Amino acid sequence: MKNLVVKNYQTEQGQALDTNGARFTVKEIIPTAEATQLHANFVEVEPGNFAYSYHWHEINEEVFYIISGTAAVRTKNGEKVLKAGDAITFPAGPEGAHVIRNASETEKLVYLDFGHESALEIAHFADIGKVLVLGPTTKGMTDDVK
Numbered sequence: 001m002k003n004l005v006v007k008n009y010q011t012e013q014g015q016a017l018d019t020n021g022a023r024f025t026v027k028e029i030i031p032t033a034e035a036t037q038l039h040a041n042f043v044e045v046e047p048g049n050f051a052y053s054y055h056w057h058e059i060n061e062e063v064f065y066i067i068s069g070t071a072a073v074r075t076k077n078g079e080k081v082l083k084a085g086d087a088i089t090f091p092a093g094p095e096g097a098h099v100i101r102n103a104s105e106t107e108k109l110v111y112l113d114f115g116h117e118s119a120l121e122i123a124h125f126a127d128i129g130k131v132l133v134l135g136p137t138t139k140g141m142t143d144d145v146k
Contacts, residue, residue, distance in 0.1 A: 005029060009042035009067065009110055020128055024051040029114075040114040042067075043100075047108070050101035055132075058122040062090045062115035064100060069109035074099045090115075097126065 007029050014027035029040040039060075045051050054074060064073070064087065071082040075090075076097045082088060090096035102109035123132040124144060131144045 003034065007042075009044075009112075012042065014042070014044065020053045020125070021050075022052055023049040029112075035117045036119075037117055038114060039117045040112065043111050043113050045069075045071075045100070045102040045109040045111075047102050047105050050099055052099060053125050054097060054099040054127045055123050055125045056090075056094050056097040057092050058124070059092055059118040060116045060121050061092050061096070062098075062113060064088050064090075065112040065114075067110040067112060069107045069111075070103040071109050071111065072101050072103040074101075092116075094124075097124075099127075 007027070009027055012027040014025035016025050017023070023046065025044040027042040027044070029042065030038070043051050064071070064082075066082045066084050066086045068084050071086075073080045073082060073088055076095060080088060081103060090098050100109075100111070119136055121134045123134075124130075125132065125141075126144075129144050130141050132141045133139070
């Protein structure tokens with residue numbers, strides 16, 4: 001990170017994403033171009049939706065901190081229900097597989113997604129059989145080879 005950054009999830013403009021059935025908004029705290037050792041984003045998920053897809057990271061570790069709403073987090077060991085003030089950690093590797101969805105029918109889920117950022121990362125999306133490869137000059141998704 002090259003600069004001191006102060007941001008508020010209520011005032012930041014976000015990017016709406018709709019990928020593989022996941023519909024959510026990401027509000028960057030640390031822009032990708034400035035991430036050298038960690039990442040941080042506010043994520044908003046409307047009722048009935050989830051963020052990203054069920055996946056795990058080869059290298060990066062993540063932490064979700066619930067700001068508001070109710071989250072249902074699918075893990076390798078089953079589903080965990082989280083509320084505002086809760087945090088959950090995801091280690092690198094298959095043990096850290098996860099997907100988060102909004103468990104409320106009326107309230108928006110808002111959480112902070114932060115963690116380690118490696119220059120090279122591989123994320124496995126088990127439900128759709130894809131692998132995402134991210135590097136300094138590469139970004140792409142391909143079929144997962146088992």
